[in-house]
Amino acid sequence: MSLQTWTYLTVGLTFLLYMVIAIRSRATSTSEFYIAGAHVHPLANGLATAADWMSAASFISMAGIVAFMGRDGAVYLMGWTGGYVLLALMIAPYLRDFGKFTVPDFIGDRYYSQTARLVAVVCALFVSFTYVAGQMRGVGVVFSRFLEVDINTGVVIGMGIVFFYAVLGGMKGITYTQVAQYCVLIFAFMVPAIFISLLLTGNPIPQLGFGSEMKESFGGGYLLDRLDGLNEELGFAAYTDGVRSTLDVLCITAALMMGTAGLPHVIIRFFTVPSVRAARKSAGYALLFIAILYTTAPAVAAFARMNLLNTVSNAAYIDMPEWFRTWEATNLIVFEDKNGDGRIQYVADAAVNELTVDRDIMVLANPEIAGLPNWVVALVAAGGLAAALSTAAGLLLVISTAISHDLLKRNLMPGISEKQELRCARIAIFFAILVAGYFGINPPGFVAQVVAFAFGLAASSFFPVIVLGIFSVRMNREGAIAGMITGITFTALYILYFRFYNPAADNADNWWFGISPEGIGAVGMLFNFAVALLVSRYTPAPPLEVQSMVEDIRVPGSNRPD
Amino acid sequence: MAVRPFRKNNINATGDKMANKKQYWRDNIRLLWILLGLWTFVSFFVSIIFADGLNEVRIGGFRLGFWFAQQGAIYFYVVLIFVYIWLMDKLDARYEVDEESLHRRHEEN
Numbered sequence: 001m002s003l004q005t006w007t008y009l010t011v012g013l014t015f016l017l018y019m020v021i022a023i024r025s026r027a028t029s030t031s032e033f034y035i036a037g038a039h040v041h042p043l044a045n046g047l048a049t050a051a052d053w054m055s056a057a058s059f060i061s062m063a064g065i066v067a068f069m070g071r072d073g074a075v076y077l078m079g080w081t082g083g084y085v086l087l088a089l090m091i092a093p094y095l096r097d098f099g100k101f102t103v104p105d106f107i108g109d110r111y112y113s114q115t116a117r118l119v120a121v122v123c124a125l126f127v128s129f130t131y132v133a134g135q136m137r138g139v140g141v142v143f144s145r146f147l148e149v150d151i152n153t154g155v156v157i158g159m160g161i162v163f164f165y166a167v168l169g170g171m172k173g174i175t176y177t178q179v180a181q182y183c184v185l186i187f188a189f190m191v192p193a194i195f196i197s198l199l200l201t202g203n204p205i206p207q208l209g210f211g212s213e214m215k216e217s218f219g220g221g222y223l224l225d226r227l228d229g230l231n232e233e234l235g236f237a238a239y240t241d242g243v244r245s246t247l248d249v250l251c252i253t254a255a256l257m258m259g260t261a262g263l264p265h266v267i268i269r270f271f272t273v274p275s276v277r278a279a280r281k282s283a284g285y286a287l288l289f290i291a292i293l294y295t296t297a298p299a300v301a302a303f304a305r306m307n308l309l310n311t312v313s314n315a316a317y318i319d320m321p322e323w324f325r326t327w328e329a330t331n332l333i334v335f336e337d338k339n340g341d342g343r344i345q346y347v348a349d350a351a352v353n354e355l356t357v358d359r360d361i362m363v364l365a366n367p368e369i370a371g372l373p374n375w376v377v378a379l380v381a382a383g384g385l386a387a388a389l390s391t392a393a394g395l396l397l398v399i400s401t402a403i404s405h406d407l408l409k410r411n412l413m414p415g416i417s418e419k420q421e422l423r424c425a426r427i428a429i430f431f432a433i434l435v436a437g438y439f440g441i442n443p444p445g446f447v448a449q450v451v452a453f454a455f456g457l458a459a460s461s462f463f464p465v466i467v468l469g470i471f472s473v474r475m476n477r478e479g480a481i482a483g484m485i486t487g488i489t490f491t492a493l494y495i496l497y498f499r500f501y502n503p504a505a506d507n508a509d510n511w512w513f514g515i516s517p518e519g520i521g522a523v524g525m526l527f528n529f530a531v532a533l534l535v536s537r538y539t540p541a542p543p544l545e546v547q548s549m550v551e552d553i554r555v556p557g558s559n560r561p562d
Numbered sequence: 563m564a565v566r567p568f569r570k571n572n573i574n575a576t577g578d579k580m581a582n583k584k585q586y587w588r589d590n591i592r593l594l595w596i597l598l599g600l601w602t603f604v605s606f607f608v609s610i611i612f613a614d615g616l617n618e619v620r621i622g623g624f625r626l627g628f629w630f631a632q633q634g635a636i637y638f639y640v641v642l643i644f645v646y647i648w649l650m651d652k653l654d655a656r657y658e659v660d661e662e663s664l665h666r667r668h669e670e671n
Contacts, residue, residue, distance in 0.1 A: 066632075071613070071627075071628050071631055071632070074609065074632050077631070077635075077636060078605060078609060078635050081636045081639050082601070082605050082635065082639055084639065085597075085598075085601050085642055088643045089594055089598065089643075089646055090598075093650075207633060210623075211621075211622050211623040211629070212623055213623065222622075222623035223623060224623050224624065224628070225623065240617060240625050240628035241614075241617070242613060242614065246610060246611060249610050250606055250610055250611070253605065253606070253610065254606075257605075275661055277650075277651065277660070277661055280643075280646070280647045280650060283643060284640070284643040284647050287639060288640050291636050291640050294636055295633055295636050295637070298633065471591075551583065554587050554590070555583050555586055555587070555657075555659055556654060556659045556664065557664040
């Protein structure tokens, strides 16, 4: 069968599966719509959290980024997994015991302040919208490349699918579709990885394969040594060496970790399980399922880099295989024969280099580069869609709850009935999908950059306030608001200055202590902590009922929601 | 309900309840310091600050600093969370705030 047929088949079947699940899990109350009635099994929640978390960026872009960054790519691998330790140990169990629906719920109640609640709503909306635009774009790219439909048509189809199960089932529908989506995406990621590992090294486990020797037919020798050698030959840094300054790597890793632990769409997943213990367990399961992909990605990265260098380096342009031309047609591979010798010079020196390869294509093109069968390539398309759609749905739910619950029910219109609130939630999710789709079709040029910075902003605003809210009884409204404003203002200004106002100065010489805008969130977070602690010392302690609420969420079972 | 024999951590006895809550929290915090200390050591020291030095050591085709940064740290995080779950289960049981005890008390009241 042709690639096209295979792709239609796998994508069609997975979409059918999501629809069936959606019809079987309709939501009838706000509790079901917001938190799936808090009846989700920890294992199911672990699977759903993993799919919720791993977006188009994890599935499509990450291995490609690591392939081009070498060891420094570990900032993403560690940053996006290490945050789960913080989430499991410092946040998820306590917020579960608090037992409400959203993150602004916690911040508004804990800091007895509508201002704090509003600040939290605005942050949640900002972070979620930038993120979701990226997902919709990912959906469009996969559709256009593999089903050869227009990117815009792809986005509209994606919107339709998400609309169907998110509006119908809310969190309940989203949870069980995410479980299915995890299975699809992990299968789609692992199968090509195992194939390529076998092909290059004869080892079926990619995690071990990229530390093994290459087959004789590929010239033997340890794969990573060969890669170090090839990289250096072409003027790049050795693959297993770090290039960035140690302080910058520390800051970026920390900012991604704390940002992960502060992202609302991940935190709310822990409201859906029945108990504190279940919240801890499902954080463990979630990280286990995420780790399967995250430990495979660096192996895929090394294989992809090896395959790419082997195929293109100093090879004649006319000998390039078919995948090279297909991606050239999308402008994601660009070849410019500067010295006119008809061969591809792919080197570090920009003046001599003739080939530009978009990092995003590495995972999508990898099976083709390795010459794998068509059904494997088709599987990757279905996996990319599962990753993008599952994350988009989780984000859309945060947006809808922020509006119907935090803004309307808890702030502007406290008198509305549950039925009205549920209707508002459905309307909100409908409009959120339209907005997300609009940004997917007309992406503002800065989306990709802003998504990366969303972590810095979450780290410097949400993370300290949530942690202090649990671990310091004395932390009060004044401290929290001052801390949030300081952290996010500092971080946002630093990023805006270097990325948008004065991009010419955006290099290590001008950065503060050599910390890049990606890593500045870690510093913003420290400022947030410092300011919050300082201000709270000189302002009145929180009211007694808030203090006893904090004492309560520290011990399981003190607040029983039912 | 019937008279229950006195037990060391019987948090149903109202007088002890607050003291027990405080002690539970102190034990919990101590556990967090230890686990997060290990987390910091592996994430920031082993995988980043000492990575160049560790790269001199080789295991098979991996240089050790590189392996920790791209593989080892992630395996360590998974193990760390499951150790935490296990230790917290024990702590909960000792202070009778595990699910079984909570459920029993809920029924009794």
